[in-house]
Amino acid sequence: MTAEHDLTGWIETHFGHTPGDLALFERALTHSSTGRADYERLEFLGDRVLGLTFAAWLYELFPDEPEGKLSRRYNVMVSGETCAEIAREVGLPALVRLGKQARDDGAVDSDNVLGDIVEAMIGALFLDGGLDKVIAFVRSAWADRVHRQTKAPKHPKSALQEWAAAHGCRPPVYTLAGQFGPHHAPKFRVGVTIPTRGSAEAEGSTKQEAETEAAAALLKQLA
Template identity: 45%
Template sequence: MKRRKPNLDELLKRLDYRFEKPELLDEALTHVSAPQAAGQSYQRLEFLGDRVLGLSIAELLYSTFPGAPEGELSRRLAELVRRESCAEVAIAWDVGPHLKLGAGEAHSGERRNQTILADVCEAIIGAVFLDGGYEAARSLVERSFRTLLAAPRRPLRDPKSALQEWAQGRGLPPPTYTIAEQSGPDHAPKFRIMVTVKGTEGEFGQGASKRVAEQAAARSLLLREGVWTEEEHGTA
């Protein structure tokens, strides 16, 4: 059975953008393996879109998190521009059916390949930039990455690192960790560790290793002090 040609208008509706030069979107959807590529695959647009995405995300982070230090902004930026995040956006756009692939790639399921989807996401951003300018591309990024911007899929940093940064930001010495209790057999120990930061009460954490218990203790202190929230980081 011949595969039904996808309606490009549906993709444009999801992008919420209309191209003055539709050939740019066509190029952004064309894999190098496609017979019609003839040297006009999405690779150049991907190169451009990667830079536009980085600038757009950096600007959005700067305005969205006015109190965040440079280190946190950098971590958020790295999380948002990573391949998995771009692929997630491409999936939300449902670009897979619109990709122009070689026969072999199409039959081997490359429409769901995360690397290709991430590349096409960046290529589309690059195409919008060339077609409508930076503001149009930035608006597309803001609409499409809004959910990931508000709720990263991975913790931006581990509790111990976050607690140390918090202490340093307040001009305090690094947190100290002490073993309050150790129990269980050698092959299955249990640790209860207390973390203290100068000027605050200590908090405890438990785990099957010192590292896990220390992370749990640090998380508890961050939650108690209101640095982290349970909605974002849980109680673990």
């Protein structure tokens, strides 16, 4: 079976859509390391389409929740980390097109790359199949996560800030402990400290992600 047939079959299985312009989806899977037209423009579009789709869905599902709680739900569901999890669940890594160096560097396992490609594929689906196809895919792929989340999650950094205030402590202090990895899949290590109470470190694909993971780790220590 050719790569084109593999991709067409994937699109039909997971998007419920027979592609009219397969080249759009091929581009959505193509990393800049290949030297060919890459996914970045489609990722830009898909990010906005995913945002609209999720905002409307959460507005419908939780009619009594204020904006703040809806925003917390939204931020978790459209995060790069969640999009990367979706990519792995639907088998996208096997279809990603990378240059040799990026593949050798492990970009196919990068949350940054996989998250962006999910958004790029959503952008391609929007252009080729329309918004209804996007809505159907998102509501299917994210369904378990959305319906398991009975309460709006509190962001770990906000929760840690509140813990510090409630215990009469100074606010948490975040410091960048290191940055490493290739430019297309960087890793950041961040430490967080509440003076006299504790500290923790964590890694992430972005500085913000590392700060979030560090805050979550410190909250566990303090629980």
